[in-house]
Amino acid sequence: MSALLAKTLKSSTLKRALIFIAVFGAIVVVLFSFVHGSTVSYVRSRTDEMIMSEVVILKGAYARGGRDALIGVIAKRIDDEHFNDSVYLLADASFSPIAGNLATWPSGLRERNGLGDFSSEDQTRDAVNRRPMRASVDTLEDGTRLLVGKDIETLDQFVFSIRLALGLSISLLFVIAGAVSISVARRTVGRIESINAASRAIMQTGLDRRIPLRGTHDEWDELAGNLNSMLSRIEALMGEVKQFSDNVAHDLRTPLARMRGRLEKAWYDRQLDDKTVISDTIADLDDVLVMFSSLLRISQIEAHDQTAAFRAIDLGEIVREVVELFDAAAEENGVSLDANGDCGVMINGDRDLLFDALSNLVDNSIKHGRKGGRVSLAVTANDGGATVCVSDDGPGIPVEERQHVFKRFYRLEQSRATSGYGLGLSLVAAVARLHGATIEMLDKCPGLEFRLCFPKVVLSETRDTAE
Numbered sequence: 001m002s003a004l005l006a007k008t009l010k011s012s013t014l015k016r017a018l019i020f021i022a023v024f025g026a027i028v029v030v031l032f033s034f035v036h037g038s039t040v041s042y043v044r045s046r047t048d049e050m051i052m053s054e055v056v057i058l059k060g061a062y063a064r065g066g067r068d069a070l071i072g073v074i075a076k077r078i079d080d081e082h083f084n085d086s087v088y089l090l091a092d093a094s095f096s097p098i099a100g101n102l103a104t105w106p107s108g109l110r111e112r113n114g115l116g117d118f119s120s121e122d123q124t125r126d127a128v129n130r131r132p133m134r135a136s137v138d139t140l141e142d143g144t145r146l147l148v149g150k151d152i153e154t155l156d157q158f159v160f161s162i163r164l165a166l167g168l169s170i171s172l173l174f175v176i177a178g179a180v181s182i183s184v185a186r187r188t189v190g191r192i193e194s195i196n197a198a199s200r201a202i203m204q205t206g207l208d209r210r211i212p213l214r215g216t217h218d219e220w221d222e223l224a225g226n227l228n229s230m231l232s233r234i235e236a237l238m239g240e241v242k243q244f245s246d247n248v249a250h251d252l253r254t255p256l257a258r259m260r261g262r263l264e265k266a267w268y269d270r271q272l273d274d275k276t277v278i279s280d281t282i283a284d285l286d287d288v289l290v291m292f293s294s295l296l297r298i299s300q301i302e303a304h305d306q307t308a309a310f311r312a313i314d315l316g317e318i319v320r321e322v323v324e325l326f327d328a329a330a331e332e333n334g335v336s337l338d339a340n341g342d343c344g345v346m347i348n349g350d351r352d353l354l355f356d357a358l359s360n361l362v363d364n365s366i367k368h369g370r371k372g373g374r375v376s377l378a379v380t381a382n383d384g385g386a387t388v389c390v391s392d393d394g395p396g397i398p399v400e401e402r403q404h405v406f407k408r409f410y411r412l413e414q415s416r417a418t419s420g421y422g423l424g425l426s427l428v429a430a431v432a433r434l435h436g437a438t439i440e441m442l443d444k445c446p447g448l449e450f451r452l453c454f455p456k457v458v459l460s461e462t463r464d465t466a467e
Helices: 002-010 012-079 152-204 219-268 274-303 315-332 350-367 424-434
Strands: 088-093 097-100 114-119 130-137 145-153 311-314 336-340 346-349 374-382 385-392 438-443 448-454
Touching: 012 088, 012 097, 012 130, 012 145, 012 152, 097 385, 130 152, 152 219, 219 274, 311 350, 315 336, 315 350, 315 374, 315 385, 346 350, 346 385, 350 374, 350 385, 350 424, 350 448, 424 438
Parallel strands: 336 374
Antiparallel strands: 088 097, 088 145, 114 130, 130 145, 311 346, 374 385, 385 448, 438 448
């Protein structure tokens, strides 16, 4: 736990969260300060308006009836309980009180007129010491001084309450944000550390380990699930690589052993025909070169983007050419080869690659179909896409083997006594992936049907050529 806490405090997630909290906190402080200033200014302006209204009323009384009328109005104001928070003082030029509820003239307001603040130590009504006051001071025509003010202790309490509320809100905001940041950072670091621990265990023990899921179905479980899927894919690829290596070693060992035996026999037996030895050796080398050529072609299709060579092509025309190419081979094996479907089924694709893929499917159907049977090709257009079907009436492929036949060097006959290297369907799968097509294998009872389904695409314009 202490190690996890130390990593949490050092994590970039927490540092970034604290930076965001600081920026957000500064914005909140500025916003709250503006609210506080606006509120205090509004309340103070309302108090000043009330004081000035009283000043206008008292000056009006003075203008109408002189000093005596002014003193009468002040006396009524003092006796009226609605004006308990108001203070009045009428003083002569020497600031000696004439009327009002203040015992003395505030020392801070002796040399000025207008609005100002002071504190009262002795009020005739409630005798509260040191109460904050705000007042307006005016000099009348006869030289007397008039002070009209209000008790602003309530205003100060209101301002204090606002400041306290804002301060507590900001403090609480920072505390909650900090706690949430630490909690989130700790959870993030914990999940990352769990993934790191599982990764270290996988590197030490092998690919059979998996990252544990917590069942929360959140983004971390999604990440762990994706990593586990990736590990499963890597494990499967490693198994394929191992199988690939074993198959390559087996398929190369046989022709190389034959060539070595043939050459060794020719070396010791001078009666052998050199041309026969050379011819047979060249044939074996050609088989090896064909195998490597197929491997390189599959790798190039899977590793490089060859869609730049895509053109609008007619699948029906390609099917017709494949039938023409394998017509003699089908006749030699007693197989009836035919094609159905009209020309004009257009897709975007690489003509040579599709020709090779369909050729491999037809070749497999002729070789592994029923002797004297039938192989059919069909082209159909559907919803803007296209489907090519290659079917035979042979023994087919067992259901449990169908997921493996597209692997390189995989052959149903494990003894590997028949000709071929198990690369034809791998090439078909690579070409299908390049064209975004799907491959389906359907039982025909008897026989098997390979179905290539091409998606709906926008046909690219063919380039103008001078040919």
